[in-house]
Amino acid sequence: xxxxxxxxxxxxxxxxxxxxxxxxxxxxxxxxxxxxxxxxxxxxxxxxxxxxxxxxxxxxxxxxxxxxxxxxxxxxxxxxxxxxxxxxxxxxxxxxxxxxxxxxxxxxxxxxxxxxxxxxxxxxxxxxxxxxxxx
Numbered sequence: 001x002x003x004x005x006x007x008x009x010x011x012x013x014x015x016x017x018x019x020x021x022x023x024x025x026x027x028x029x030x031x032x033x034x035x036x037x038x039x040x041x042x043x044x045x046x047x048x049x050x051x052x053x054x055x056x057x058x059x060x061x062x063x064x065x066x067x068x069x070x071x072x073x074x075x076x077x078x079x080x081x082x083x084x085x086x087x088x089x090x091x092x093x094x095x096x097x098x099x100x101x102x103x104x105x106x107x108x109x110x111x112x113x114x115x116x117x118x119x120x121x122x123x124x125x126x127x128x129x130x131x132x133x134x135x
Contacts, residue, residue, distance in 0.1 A: 022051055033069075039131065044060065049129065059077055066121050074114055083098045106125065
């Protein structure tokens with residue numbers, strides 16, 4: 001019998017055109033190497049969406065350079081569009097950010113963001129995102 005991850009991977013594969021690397025991040029909760037993501041230095045205006053399902057996640061107006069090596073945002077488009085889960089993997093406790101629509105792993109959120117905003121840093125894998133350019 002297939003395990004949950006295999007079923008999830010097969011279902012997501014049937015519904016999307018995700019690369020193997022995107023599946024490793026979105027389904028297997030992996031991460032991309034720092035300073036390699038296509039959206040790290042991306043400055044266009046628009047909305048960042050889930051690469052797996054198209055759910056709207058982050059507005060470009062909340063994106064900033066945190067120096068962490070991953071695209072960083074201080075807020076989400078809508079709180080209901082993401083879920084936050086306790087993550088105690090890798091010998092530390094963090095807060096995982098997942099897409100509320102499809103459950104895809106996006107990254108983590110930390111409380112060291114800009115103090116003049118929400119104070120949060122949503123540290124997100126570029127491979128878990130797509131982008132809808134503002135018209």
